[in-house]
Amino acid sequence: MSTDNTSRRGFTTGRMTTYLSLSAASVIATDAAAEVVHIPAGNLPVEIINNDQLFLRFSLRAPGGENLYDFEFAPETAYGGTFMPFSGNQGTAQILVSTENRPAGVATSVGPGTTIDDSLADPNDRFWSNGYAIDPDDFDGSRHYLPVRFGPQDNRNYGFIELEITPDRSLRILDAAWETLPEVPITTPSSALDDAALSALAGGDEAVDSLRRQD
Amino acid sequence: MRLILVDVPGLDWPLIDTLGGEHPASWFSDVRRNGAHGALTGFVPAIDEPLATSLVSGQRPPEHGIHGAWRLDGEQIRPQHAGDSRCPCLWDTVAASGRQSLVIDWPGFPALEVSGVWVAPAWFDHGRVEGLSDPVLTRELTELRLDAAAMNPASLLPFLRDPQRSARRPESAVLASAVARHASVQSTTTRLMKREDWSLLLLRYDLISRLAPRFMAHAPPALAQESEAELWSGVIPAALRLIDLSLARLAELAGDETAFLLVSCFGTRQGSRRPSPGAPAAAWQTEQGLVGLTGPGVAPGVRTWGADITDILPTAMRLLGSGPPERLPGRCLQEAFLSAGTANEYPLEGPPIERAQAVPVTGAPTCHDAPPERSELARELDRREAMARLQAGDAAGARPLLERLHQAAPDDRRIQLHLARCLFALGESAHAADLARAFLVDGDQEPRAHLILGLIELEQRRPDHALTHFFQAEQTCTDSAIVHSRIGEAYLLTRRSEEARRGFERALAVDPHHAPAHDGMARAWLQDEHDELAVESALAAIDIDYRQVSAHFHLGVALARLERFGESVSAFNQCLALEPNRIEAHQWLAELHRRVTGDLLQSARHQHIVDQRGREDEGSGSRPLPI
Numbered sequence: 001m002s003t004d005n006t007s008r009r010g011f012t013t014g015r016m017t018t019y020l021s022l023s024a025a026s027v028i029a030t031d032a033a034a035e036v037v038h039i040p041a042g043n044l045p046v047e048i049i050n051n052d053q054l055f056l057r058f059s060l061r062a063p064g065g066e067n068l069y070d071f072e073f074a075p076e077t078a079y080g081g082t083f084m085p086f087s088g089n090q091g092t093a094q095i096l097v098s099t100e101n102r103p104a105g106v107a108t109s110v111g112p113g114t115t116i117d118d119s120l121a122d123p124n125d126r127f128w129s130n131g132y133a134i135d136p137d138d139f140d141g142s143r144h145y146l147p148v149r150f151g152p153q154d155n156r157n158y159g160f161i162e163l164e165i166t167p168d169r170s171l172r173i174l175d176a177a178w179e180t181l182p183e184v185p186i187t188t189p190s191s192a193l194d195d196a197a198l199s200a201l202a203g204g205d206e207a208v209d210s211l212r213r214q215d
Numbered sequence: 216m217r218l219i220l221v222d223v224p225g226l227d228w229p230l231i232d233t234l235g236g237e238h239p240a241s242w243f244s245d246v247r248r249n250g251a252h253g254a255l256t257g258f259v260p261a262i263d264e265p266l267a268t269s270l271v272s273g274q275r276p277p278e279h280g281i282h283g284a285w286r287l288d289g290e291q292i293r294p295q296h297a298g299d300s301r302c303p304c305l306w307d308t309v310a311a312s313g314r315q316s317l318v319i320d321w322p323g324f325p326a327l328e329v330s331g332v333w334v335a336p337a338w339f340d341h342g343r344v345e346g347l348s349d350p351v352l353t354r355e356l357t358e359l360r361l362d363a364a365a366m367n368p369a370s371l372l373p374f375l376r377d378p379q380r381s382a383r384r385p386e387s388a389v390l391a392s393a394v395a396r397h398a399s400v401q402s403t404t405t406r407l408m409k410r411e412d413w414s415l416l417l418l419r420y421d422l423i424s425r426l427a428p429r430f431m432a433h434a435p436p437a438l439a440q441e442s443e444a445e446l447w448s449g450v451i452p453a454a455l456r457l458i459d460l461s462l463a464r465l466a467e468l469a470g471d472e473t474a475f476l477l478v479s480c481f482g483t484r485q486g487s488r489r490p491s492p493g494a495p496a497a498a499w500q501t502e503q504g505l506v507g508l509t510g511p512g513v514a515p516g517v518r519t520w521g522a523d524i525t526d527i528l529p530t531a532m533r534l535l536g537s538g539p540p541e542r543l544p545g546r547c548l549q550e551a552f553l554s555a556g557t558a559n560e561y562p563l564e565g566p567p568i569e570r571a572q573a574v575p576v577t578g579a580p581t582c583h584d585a586p587p588e589r590s591e592l593a594r595e596l597d598r599r600e601a602m603a604r605l606q607a608g609d610a611a612g613a614r615p616l617l618e619r620l621h622q623a624a625p626d627d628r629r630i631q632l633h634l635a636r637c638l639f640a641l642g643e644s645a646h647a648a649d650l651a652r653a654f655l656v657d658g659d660q661e662p663r664a665h666l667i668l669g670l671i672e673l674e675q676r677r678p679d680h681a682l683t684h685f686f687q688a689e690q691t692c693t694d695s696a697i698v699h700s701r702i703g704e705a706y707l708l709t710r711r712s713e714e715a716r717r718g719f720e721r722a723l724a725v726d727p728h729h730a731p732a733h734d735g736m737a738r739a740w741l742q743d744e745h746d747e748l749a750v751e752s753a754l755a756a757i758d759i760d761y762r763q764v765s766a767h768f769h770l771g772v773a774l775a776r777l778e779r780f781g782e783s784v785s786a787f788n789q790c791l792a793l794e795p796n797r798i799e800a801h802q803w804l805a806e807l808h809r810r811v812t813g814d815l816l817q818s819a820r821h822q823h824i825v826d827q828r829g830r831e832d833e834g835s836g837s838r839p840l841p842i
Contacts, residue, residue, distance in 0.1 A: 195460070197370055197373045198453065201397065201401070201457055201461075202401060202457055202460035202463070202464050203401075204401045204402045204404065204464060205359055205403075205405045205406040208359055211361055211366055211367055211398055212366065213366065
């Protein structure tokens with residue numbers, strides 16, 4: 001018999017090897033959302049009008065300012081609506097549409113941390129348009145963002161509306177934001193936004209003032 | 216060398232893996248990639264003061280003498296402070312080598328006048344100046360304290376799925392309080408790290424243990440109503456990310472030359488192992504926490520073998536550049552290091568260690584809620600000491616305490632059962648059986664009594680009688696890994712290895728980290744001569760609990776059968792390092808050295824021990840298994 005360590009029958013040896021060794025004797029936060037202008041809740045540029053069926057009235061305006069655009073989601077399903085220009089100025093206000101699940105297309109969501117600009121359109125199945133229903137399944141749960149763009153070509157503003165289908169199957173707007181500078185992409189809130197807040201909590205003495213109530 | 220030692224009660228690796236998610240800072244990932252990590256076993260009941268003292272003294276409660284938050288001081292009842300430990304603690308050793316410590320949020324009241332700075336929980340919770348070792352710091356640290364009312368609500372957004380709906384709920388206040396407290400601890404820590412000269416930073420983040428009892432039921436898959444889960448399911452994941460970021464921030468400030476030791480003495484139940492929503496805090500705890508090390512000299516990507524709470528001090532000493540302390544029960548986790556090194560930059564020998572004293576208390580003598588009634592506290596402290604002694608294997612030390620408690624309160628079922636366990640451990644089976652049987656009257660089926668009676672039957676080699684008791688226990692304890700494991704053991708004794716494996720499998724289905732069940736599986740595989748599988752099961756047991764002595768023994772047997780004799784000798788030596796009187800291991804080593812290694816001197820040494828004990832063990836039937 002010998003004392004070598006070679007197994008004639010196989011079993012995992014890695015753990016055995018380490019077992020044998022025993023017998024030998026500035027604030028991290030980066031303001032990732034710096035470009036995002038979140039509209040105060042009381043002044044959301046969108047609102048839900050419950051006229052027997054839920055639909056969105058899309059009313060983009062500068063916070064506190066005069067309405068620049070006013071559009072309606074004409075109801076098509078109990079949850080959504082079709083995004084139609086109120087005044088008929090087709091093409092100036094659009095949402096992102098996908099044909100992935102429905103050949104005719106449906107307003108589609110993007111996830112957290114998605115940059116919204118013209119490049120979201122994909123010749124195969126995604127395009128910008130202003131006349132499609134919202135798929136409730138697509139917005140079930142949280143962190144679903146409906147990309148929007150408005151304004152004339154070459155001078156477009158980009159934004160998003162965070163929508164949720166609630167457990168009682170209602171449509172709810174959680175957040176909305178748009179980039180005030182034309183032709184500048186906007187990014188949906190990502191985990192980086194949470195991480196920025198968490199980083200402030202973890203940042204220690206340098207960040208403690210930012211954690212205090214300002215009022 | 217500098218060391219940061221952070222205790223995060225309630226944290227464990229499975230929790231991080233399940234709910235921790237991905238994160239850019241990802242300190243948790245980094246420690247597993249570039250450092251060593253594994254499981255850590257504390258003890259029950261998991262009470263802050265004794266656990267924390269064991270971490271920094273390397274001793275168990277019977278030795279350090281701290282059993283809870285309160286202390287009887289003559290006729291007085293006062294809060295326990297860290298200086299009440301009968302054993303020197305890490306900060307005392309650091310001070311003896313002329314270095315300074317920062318000790319932040321470490322349990323006990325008041326602060327200790329340590330060499331360095333001490334900021335006690337009472338400072339964060341009540342602004343008590345006796346929570347500071349140096350009152351000069353009062354003004355500066357006051358600016359860094361944050362309470363829930365002063366905190367910007369936006370700071371809670373990462374924790375909340377629906378801030379508007381959550382805002383008016385009482386859970387929000389619990390969350391805000393815990394988060395604000397964490398921010399205060401972190402702010403104080405980072406400020407002191409930058410302005411003080413320190414070699415040891417000893418810190419506690421208790422965010423998980425504060426939040427888990429309230430919010431863990433809402434973590435996926437939700438135990439509570441779905442609508443509730445939607446509100447609160449983000450709390451624990453965000454808390455884990457916050458701790459991850461907080462650790463990363465400390466590491467960033469400390470620099471690459473600082474060693475990091477992350478520990479947790481218990482974990483948090485998740486998935487199907489969770490208790491009902493609203494269960495008390497202790498019900499959410501698991502027996503195993505975690506350990507993680509990084510820093511100079513630490514081997515990358517290594518898993519440590521099932522560590523014990525007493526292993527932390529020797530390991531911390533090594534990370535501080537000191538030699539391994541002697542006469543301590545724990546081991547340095549040497550598998551975590553690149554070399555065996557015994558660098559002793561700051562030798563322990565030399566001037567005697569002076570103990571840090573508590574700062575004078577000038578205000579109210581306590582900072583807790585109302586203290587317990589004196590005789591009730593005395594009983595509870597005795598009970599805890601007795602349990603601690605039983606867990607440490609000191610049944611003789613536990614006996615007088617339990618007998619006194621039993622005499623004072625003969626109707627206390629817990630005490631009677633502990634006394635029965637104690638007497639069984641001392642070999643007084645008949646007396647133990649009498650105490651246990653007293654429960655089984657009028658149709659009462661106390662499962663713990665059946666367990667004790669079953670063990671007595673097992674010891675007397677009556678497995679069928681033992682099984683009867685274990686099955687009775689199973690009737691009322693269907694989800695007990697201990698009961699299923701005992702059933703497996705009884706079947707092993709009848710050499711019904713298939714049924715035995717089924718018992719151990721059921722135990723592991725309930726608790727995959729139940730080391731005795733893995734060890735039992737190893738025995739079952741050995742019975743069936745599946746030696747490779749026996750190796751795997753024995754290693755799994757040791758992975759969870761390095762002190763599972765019999766697992767080292769069964770590993771040695773399996774390796775010997777596989778003719779891996781060198782490794783087998785190592786396993787038996789490990790077994791004897793933990794339990795020097797394990798006669799079966801001596802028997803095996805005597806045979807192996809005589810027949811295989813040719814080391815006749817070693818063979819004779821082990822044979823001598825076997826011969827000395829042979830007569831005593833003759834009836835036990837323990838004989839070396841054939842090679």
